[in-house]
Amino acid sequence: MTKSKPKVKEVNAETGEEIIRDATAQEIALYETEQAIEASKLAEAQAKEVAKAAILNRIGLTADELKTILG
Secondary structure, eight states: OOOOEEEEEEETTHHHHOEEEEOOOHHHHHHHHHHHHHHHHHHHHHHHHHHHHHHHHHTTTHHHHHHHHHH
């Protein structure tokens, strides 16, 4: 089974005409790059949360207790 190409929807703002076409190689590469960047940002944010939780655990505080201390 062959994988179908992603589609791109273009809309002419003046006429409202919609065209659905196959994505170009450049558009596919851009989309994949953007997806990789978002995945990287998510992984980084999750790593920061894990590090914060580890620090709080090490000093014996909850996040709420730290918020109270810091005001």
